[in-house]
Amino acid sequence: MTDFFARLSEDPWLGFLIVIGTVIALYMGRSSAHGAIETFFRLLSSALRLGARSTAMAEKRLKERNREVLIALGKEHAEREINREFFRINKFVERDLGGYPKLQRSIQEQVTTINEDYERSGEVPPPSPEWVAAVDAVAKLHLNEKGSSLTEKILEDIHQAAEEQHREVLVSYRQGMAERHSILKKMAPFWRKLSNSVDQIGTHLQELKKRAQQIDLQMERYEEICNRPDKAERMLKASALTQFTIALIVVAIAIAGAYFNFHLIAYPMSEMVDGSNRIGGARVSDIAAMVLIFIEITMGIFLLELLHVTKLFPIIGSMDDRMRVRGIWVVGGILLAMASMESGLAFMRDYLAVQDRALQASLTGVEVGAEVNWITLAVNMGMGFFLPLALTVVAIPLEYLLHTGRTVMGMLTELLLRLLALTMRILSVSLRHAGRLTIHLYDLVIMLPLWVETTLKSRQQVGKAANGGVLDDSEYFANEASK
Amino acid sequence: MMIKGKVAPMLALGLAMLLAACSGEQVNYKRGVYLLLDTSGTYTEELNKAQQIINFLLANLEAGDTFVVARIDSGSFSEKDIVAKVVLDSRPSAANRQKREFAAAIDQFVVSVQSSAYTDISGGLLQAVEYLNEADVGQKSIFIFSDMKEELPEGYVRDFSLALDGYQVKALNVTKLRSDNVNPQEYLARMTDWQTTIEQGGGRWAVVNDLDRPEALAF
Structure with a gap:
């Protein structure tokens, strides 16, 4: 190979002849070479286009599969969350609201106790004084009898008896009031207990409401996954x-x-x-x-x-x-x-x-x-x-x-996969254009014989036009063969 | 189920890789170090320096490593010249104890050593090779703490080639003799001879005179 190039450099005419020979050979095989180039690049381009299409299809299938998996996972996750919330509610109900009947009984007992205490603390009207009838009798005595010593004595006794009874009634009334106050005082812890019990129920219900809202949210999410994928x-x-x-x-x-x-x-x-x-x-x-x-x-x-x-x-x-x-x-x-x-x-x-x-x-x-x-x-x-x-x-x-x-x-x-498909598509288009470019470059190499051919053809066209468009035999067969 | 389906092949692959790694040729990572101490003539004065080297090597040896210190005297191709030897236990606490005992033995040797009339380096080397070949070690190093001038008693023959394939041989603290100062060519020729002997045997040769270099005592 080196010898060949050395010889070429020594003998420029040999090189010239080789170039001329190559150009002539290329010109003669132009039609086949064009076909081969075009077929080759078209083949590559088609293969890449096919590859791009199948890659795009694979991507689409994968996308669908991913979507299914994602939705399934999302559903599973949502179901799990809902299950967990239900589990929590169940635990909550078992633990806190499970004791509700007991709590209710306790409240009823407290209410009964309070009621009894309330009744016991009711104010009893003091009995009417026994000396009221005596006062009435004295009141009916004649005025002239009022100055007598007997009347005075009777009135004096009545006064004393009334005073004494008033004191006794007052003491008894005070004792009664004190007892009622002590009963009311004893009621206070029951009231507090009752209030706490009611508050406790309120808190539990609030918690229950919160959990129910959580479940609502999870359910909404689940429905959204199902309805709007x-x-x-x-x-x-x-x-x-x-x-x-x-x-x-x-x-x-x-x-x-x-x-x-x-x-x-x-x-x-x-x-x-x-x-x-x-x-x-x-x-x-x-x-x-x-x-x-x-x-x-x-x-x-x-x-x-x-x-x-x-x-x-x-x-x-x-x-x-x-x-x-x-x-x-x-x-x-x-x-x-x-x-x-x-x-x-x-x-x-x-x-x-x-x-x-x-x-x-x-x-x-x-x-x-x-x-x-x-x-x-x-x-x-x-x-x-x-x-x-x-x-x-x-x-x-x-x-x-x-x-x-x-x-x-x-x-x-x-x-x-998307990137691969895109790359393959770009390569396919590029190869199609590269095929055309190669054909043009090929023609550029054999530019001289092509120019001669075009010139001759145009002259023949001119000649034919001058002869009235009638072809001689050789031209006719050449045209038929090219067809 | 999906995860189970993915994890199972991965576990199988890991197991297969592990089995493949185990079934391959076992590499021996244990190291064997044989230190030869020249006890001839005035070189015994250098033994304090050797003791430091021994301590350094002891500190760097690990579980399973073998360490031997032997003296070079008139006829060194003998087990009797072994001053101390140890195969370090796999348990760190036991290995520590062994190292202490080894250091104590070397202390005793340095105090009581008597200089020999001759220097049988080749015999010592052969003994080292024999010992390390017998020991179950993967990496073999021989350190020679000497001026590398061999002097054999009359009638002793050391005309043999050493099989040092895979060995690392290092001459440490090679002091220059008075005759070397008169004619440095003697020193150079001596070193070249040893290098040739070691490399012809398949070993790697190095001379380390500056012991302060971190890689000087690498093994």
Whole structure:
């Protein structure tokens, strides 16, 4: 090849002849070459157009599928919320309103007591004085008898008797009033109790009303999802994106927490599990520490599942209540035991660190603090205990991440497919134009023979016009062949 | 059910990957360090420096690592020349205790060492290779704390090639002799000879005179 080019540079005539030959060959094969170029580019363009169409169809199908899934998830979520609200109401009714008959009886008893006390406290009219009749008799005596000593004596006695009885009646009246006041005073706590009971009922009813409003809202949302899927889809998409982002951030924080927890227990773990052996480059003790953390997280997931907080494993959620409660105690106990173990490991970590520092000091001769710092120890142990418990709640964001991840991934795939379809369509159009451009460029290369051909043809046209448009034999057959 | 359907294949894949990782060739991460101490002539004065190096190495060794300190004397191809040896326990507390005992043994040696008349470096190297080949270690390092001038007693033959494939051999604190000062070519030729011997055996050779460099004692 190099020799050929060297020869060409040495002999320009050879090059010229090759160019001329190529141009002639290209001119002669013009029609076939045009066809080949056109077919080639059309083929590519059609393939891309077809690809774009099928990608667009796939995108459409995916979109529909995503929509169905999103709506189904939205419905499920709304149903779950409604169920939860009903569950809460049920609990509320069982707990608070379940004691309503008792409360009613208590109120009735209080009302009866108050009523009785009220009746007892009623004012009894004092009896009419016994000396009224005597006064009437004295009043009927003649005036002239009034100056007699007998009359005076009688009147005097009557006066004394009246005074005495007045005092007695007054004392008795005061006693009666005091008793009534004391009865009324005793009624006050009953009134307060009654008022509290009524207030309590009022609060419960308010709570019930609030919960009912919540259910109404959830029901409205559910109906909206069922009746207006387009709007619901937009809402659910936005909600899924937000939830996905939040869940992702929380899970990332949990991973950071798990990593920190790992470093807290990895070193002391080598005291129990062989730290010199490795699997895939990782120390067995490190793997053991990691497994311990994973088990804690798994226990946390089970615990939240048993508590009906999450719904990752339907089989756990559908367990009967007695089993569930037992499970909660067992899993909770295991979690507490593991947290205590981690706390112990954190203690051991500090102990080993002190030993290490002491060794370093003895080897290097540099004095470093080799005593246990109790604050650090307490903080480490506290973190060792609480971090595993804190990690249990990772189940909640994890569930959200899994639920919304399907939607977000679907949306991303949809977007990618749309972009792919668009790119393919643009490429298809470009290739169609590129085919035309190549044909024009081809003609540009054989421009000279084409010009000669056009000139000759135009002359022939002129000649034919001069001959009255009659073709000779060769022209006739040439035209037929070109047709 | 949808999530279950997605999670199950992922778990299966993870398990498969884990099994694949486990079934592959096991890499031995344990390290073996053999330190040869020259006890000939005036070089014994340098042993305090060697003690610091030993302490540094002890501080950096981990669970499962092997560490041996042996002396180079008139005939070093012998287990009797091993001053102290240890395979560090996997438990940090036990490993700490072993390190203390090792450091104490070296202390005792440095105090009581007597200089030898000859320097059998090749014999010591062969002993180190034999020992580390026998030990269950993946990464093998031989440190030679010496002036690298070999002097053998009459009749001793050290005409052999060493199999040092995968070995790292470092000459530490190679002091210049008086004769080296007279003719530095002697020193250079000595170093070149050792380099050739080690590299022909398949090992990696390095000379470290500045022990303050952080990578000087890397193994």
